[in-house]
Amino acid sequence: MAICRWHGNPDLFITITTNPKWDEITDHLKMYGSDDPNDRPDLEARVFKMKLDELISDFNRGTFFPRPKAVVYTIEFQKQGLPHAHILLWLEGDFRTPTASDIDRIISAELPDKEKDPEAYALVEQHMMHDPCGKDRKTSPCMEEEDVLMHQRRLLRFPALLQLTPSELQHYTLIEIESLLQNFERSLNDFTGMPLPNKAIMDEMKKKAMARHNQFDIAEETMIHQSLFDKLNHQQRAVYDAVTTSVNENQGKLFFLYGAGGRGKTFLYKTIIAALRSTGKKVIPVASSSIAALLLPGGRTAHSRFSIPLKLYEDTYCEVKTGTVQANFLSETDLIIWDEAPMAHRHAFEAVDRTLKDILAVSDATALTKPFGGKTVLLGGDFRQILPVIPQGTRQETVSAALNRSPLWKYCDIFHLTQNMRVEPEEKAFADWILKVGDGRAAGEP
Secondary structure, eight states: OHHHHHHOSOSEEEEEEOOTTOHHHHHHHHHTTOOOGGGOHHHHHHHHHHHHHHHHHHHHHTSSSSOOSEEEEEEEEOTTSOEEEEEEEEOOGGGSSOOHHHHHHHOOOSOOOTTTOHHHHHHHHHHSOOOOOSGGGTTSGGGSHHHHHHHHHHHTTOOGGGSOOHHHHHHHHHHHHHHHHHTTTOOGGGSTTOOOOOHHHHHHHHHHHHHHHTOOOHHHHHHHHHHHHTTOOHHHHHHHHHHHHHHHTTOOOEEEEEEOTTSSHHHHHHHHHHHHHTTTOOEEEEESSHHHHHTSTTOEEHHHHHTOOSSOOTTOOOSOOTTSHHHHHHHTOSEEEEETGGGSOHHHHHHHHHHHHHHHHTTOGGGGGSGGGGOEEEEEEOTTSOOOOOTTOOHHHHHHTSGGGSGGGGGEEEEEEOOOSSOOGGGHHHHHHHHHHHHTOOTTOO
8 A cells, every 4th residue: 555655556467377287386396206297386376486586586677568666466375285476566657557558559359470480379279269169068167158158248349238328327326325224324315406215116025035035946955954954853843843734834923042052053954944935934033133034045134134223222113115016025924034143132122013013903902912913933042142232321221232132032932952963972071161151150160
């Protein structure tokens, strides 16, 4: 950054990669009776560093273009172990801000003449060309679907079908701006004269997003369920039976699954999700943290899925209005799974509870008297771990913010998972001691 402040942005970005067939490497390998460069990573690294030092010297001597004012490089190692370097150059004179023609004098993306320069032709053919694409070469990198999708617009010269009109571009930009502002409890409505996003487009986008969430291959979900179900232990099976029965019989129960790390909570969630989705049921898996949400099939953070406000109070509602696409999506859901629940403030659960009651009461007045409007909800986590974070809060304030201090807690059917599914037999004593530490019962023990 100091160099950029003094000299400005770099002018050239150059990469050099180790070639395991360099003569210096192959000749020394023969001396040691080996033909695999990976047997001598130290040799590869030494030869690469020598080549890199010589290249930097060529730059500083002005061999290829004017001498640079500054040179910076970093060396990285590929998965196969081969080092490569990324080099930044700050040039002087006419090359300070190179034009396209300047770059073309340095870089060539064409095959050398095979007759005039056979050595250069052989090097380019060996190191700079991919295998041909096509039906006869389906394993070529350029035949991968993602690669085609990434470059299709450029290959098709940006046809009108793949472009947004100025009006559409404006609407989508406004939607993105509105989404960012809402993260800070602001809106485009707060700025006089600012255009608002097209509501019809926003609703259509939300509708498509919700539809994608419910698009699952029933045959695939059935296979997943069959592979997981037989591995459940008796404690997991009891939770599985209770939750699926509540969903299938529309009992609308509230469950809390208590289990320390390694007890198989996530495995059980996946089994329940696959079981219900294989029968066409709709499941919303969420978690209090984004990392935990990534472990759930189709998982999202609870704040994202339910539009929970950042600032929570005793009477807070989620930012979901009755009759909207999101409200309809929530009303059609059969099961909500909320992992790492003890991390969330109890007001978050109460906000979701109030919101679901309001949404479902439109079609069923009795929803107002049921927790979460009568939806089956499975909460899970471990109170030994992180509780809600209260800025500058006392111990009493932190405890008061916990889920088990919420009026909803009395409705919970509590299950415990006690069998550690990860620990090896020889580590069981240590794992038990860790639990005692969490329970405050380890005083005086080594």
